[in-house]
Amino acid sequence: GAGVSQTPSNKVTEKGKYVELRCDPISGHTALYWYRQSLGQGPEFLIYFQGTGAADDSGLPNDRFFAVRPEGSVSTLKIQRTERGDSAVYLCASSLTLVSTDTQYFGPGTRLTVL
């Protein structure tokens, strides 16, 4: 079956612009996670969803970041008024459930560059 997919694979934008990053999880996976990875660092948690609701958004750095998952499948991470410090690889992961030993499968990521 298909894995987690993310689009676009690369996004270059200018400071102050708005961007949307899309994640399509593995079919049937109820949990969806967003992480951000800077060069030389491990992924850093942003937000996760159980179904349609954001179960924990404590990792979002500020109110410029917002994510939705309206139908419990595809999710969109939205960043307003982008800043150069937002440049990173944004990773999406999904797992079948929230059971702690469930594997989180990662997508290929979206590399965001803010000029």
Added chain:
Amino acid sequence: QKEVEQNSGPLSVPEGAIASLNCTYSDRGSQSFFWYRQYSGKSPELIMFIYSNGDKEDGRFTAQLNKASQYVSLLIRDSQPSDSATYLCAGRQLAGSARQLTFGSGTQLTVLP
């Protein structure tokens, strides 16, 4: 202080040797641990997870967990050049609302032919 600490390396081992990767954690609420491998420019892929004290073996890989010492390790036996990658250790809570993975910074491993 980061909740999950890894020696960033780089770690170099000759082909066929045992590579030992270590991780410590500070959050006693983190009870399950995952080792991911990440090739340059690629996304993390799961190698194995462990949540019970002791050893867990899967092929050439052995994960070890010591909850009293808050220490997790990954041993790679008969290392191959294809094992050259960054290895990420991550902790996860068994209960409560925090179900995300908390990652260390990763250890870069190079296996020399």
